[in-house]
Amino acid sequence: NAGVTQTPKFRVLKTGQSMTLLCAQDMNHEYMYWYRQDPGMGLRLIHYSVGEGTTAKGEVPDGYNVSRLKKQNFLLGLESAAPSQTSVYFCASRPLGLAVEGQYFGPGTRLTVT
């Protein structure tokens, strides 16, 4: 099992450009999450999904959109990138129910917006 994978690993964008980050998991997990991690601020939830075809806003959703057309994939889109979106982005997934272990994280995507 590859677990949770993210594409790309690094990206540099110019202000106003758009891009899509891809998260894929092969563990048949129901829940998927997108976080951003900034120095001194921990992990903040952008959007999450509780199943195929569903999405919901987290703490910091502005400037981002998501889609979950397939259960194994969760896409994060930036329509018009801004320097404030420079961050490390982590995707995570977990199975339904808290009787099992918590979230599994992907390796992260380091995004720089100039």
Added chain:
Amino acid sequence: GENVEQHPSTLSVQEGDSAVIKCTYSDSASNYFPWYKQELGKRPQLIIDIRSNVGEKKDQRIAVTLNKTAKHFSLHITETQPEDSAVYFCAASIRGNQFYFGTGTSLTVIP
């Protein structure tokens, strides 16, 4: 929404000593509290978790305690080793939908 505060932000201990990291949360409906370890340049990894129906949980050198009345929970690492050096994050969740993270504690274990 939920607000999780974590202290201290940095912690240095001598190898073999204990380390304690504390977190408080604001929403009494939170019922799941995981702890993650993140090494430099790596992804966060779950090291231990506790649910609101339990007061303490241990796993070898790591333990977590929860005080629901005071709304705080703590991570205890005993007999620290240099490989314990990392950033540790606490989190709180209501039924596992959204997770709210603390701002992290950078632990350095001095050989």
